[in-house]
Amino acid sequence: CREAFAAACHLLLDCATFPVYLSEEETEQLCATLFQLPGAGDSSFPSWLKSLMTICCCVTDCYLQNVAISTLLEVINHSQSLALVIEDKMKRYKSSGHNPFFGKLQMVTVPPIAPGILKVIAEKTDFYQRVARVLWNQLNKETREHHVTCVELFYRLHCLAPTANICEDIICHALLDPDKGTRLEALFRFSVIWHLTREIQGSRVTSHNRSFDRSLFVVLDSLACTDGAISAAAQGWLVRALSLGDVARILEPVLLLLLQPKTQRTSIHCLKQENSADDWHRWFNRKKTSFREASAGPEPQESGSEEHLPLSQFT
Incomplete structure (x- = not known):
């Protein structure tokens, strides 16, 4: 059973990278539907995807779980990469107004999981959290034979997850648990x-x-x-x-945390220069205002107080 399941997963990965030939109209239709979110029903979710997700989260056999998780993470990574390539290609064609494949067949590798479905999995389900919990639980002292594979999958999940907090939260919560044994x-x-x-x-x-x-x-x-x-x-x-x-x-x-730009110190000399420039600017504006008032009045009035330059300019 294990060998058959592993062979089926290997065949799935081979089929996921198999290209197809599409016409210009078919390519445009593919790009238009590829990034759409699925409807309310789950008919848009392929059966093989639902089966793999179920095995990843619900099966108690560590070997089957790890094979399913490895396969699904590989498919997700492949789908994300292909979606980025297709999206970038279509943007370049639209911006240039020229399609070099106009009227020709184009070889396209279709993402096995549409970006819309990946978005639903990331935002509407707790699939990544469940898989992270499964792999974290496999790191106990009784299953040492699975540790190498488990850590590799855990790190791949950490890199592919929508946010870095998914795996980190599980580790930190366990490290801060009130129970000493935990x-x-x-x-x-x-x-x-x-x-x-x-x-x-x-x-x-x-x-x-x-x-x-x-x-x-x-x-x-x-x-x-x-x-x-x-x-x-x-x-x-x-x-x-x-x-x-x-x-x-x-x-x-x-060190990266301590040397962030937000913690960067500013030289006192720079602050003095900035204040000096601000003083000059304010003094110049006051002089312009006083000149306008003097020219607008019928008779210039002598002022007993004399405008002075900022004292900071001479100290």
Whole structure:
């Protein structure tokens, strides 16, 4: 059963990348319907997509779940890439007013999942959250044989999810759980993710390169936890990470947070120059106003008070 399901998923991936030949009218019709949102019914959702989503979330067999998740993530990534290519191509044709394939057949690879359906899955369902929860639960100590595959899928999901908070929320909530046992288990699972994603993040083969910065900050904060067991677990992770040369990997998100443009300091000399320019501008406007009033009046009146330049210009 497992081998048959894996073979069927492999066949699905091969069919998803098979191109078709379309005429100009068919290509325009495809682009017009491709980005439309599906109707109220679920008839627009392919049966294979609903079956894969069900297996990803509801089956208890880790192997079948991982094969289904891997297949669906690959199809989603492929669909997103193809949709971007088609959309960019049509925009360029419309802006230039010239279609080089006018009156000719065009070879097109149709996204297996339409962008409208992907949008519905991201905004109207909790599919990504459910899959993230499934993969997070597989990182327990009883299923160590699935850890490598599970972490690879978890990171791919993290990069393909609509937002980076989907996977990060699950990790952070577990790390901050009031139950001590849950927090210790979360520290163990985070350590597994951290060490197994070392090579994955270095390759940077995904379209989105995301990291687990929020979770890292929570773990670093656990070093000062008053509970000895939690702080010891965090220290154990840190010692191993430093021994494997992760100094830059740990410090990079911290330094990026501290060196954001919003925290940039402004030189006092620049502030003095800005104030000096503002003083000159205000003084010049006052002089123009006084000149206009003097020329408009019948007789110029002598003023006992003399306009002076801003004192800051001479200090």
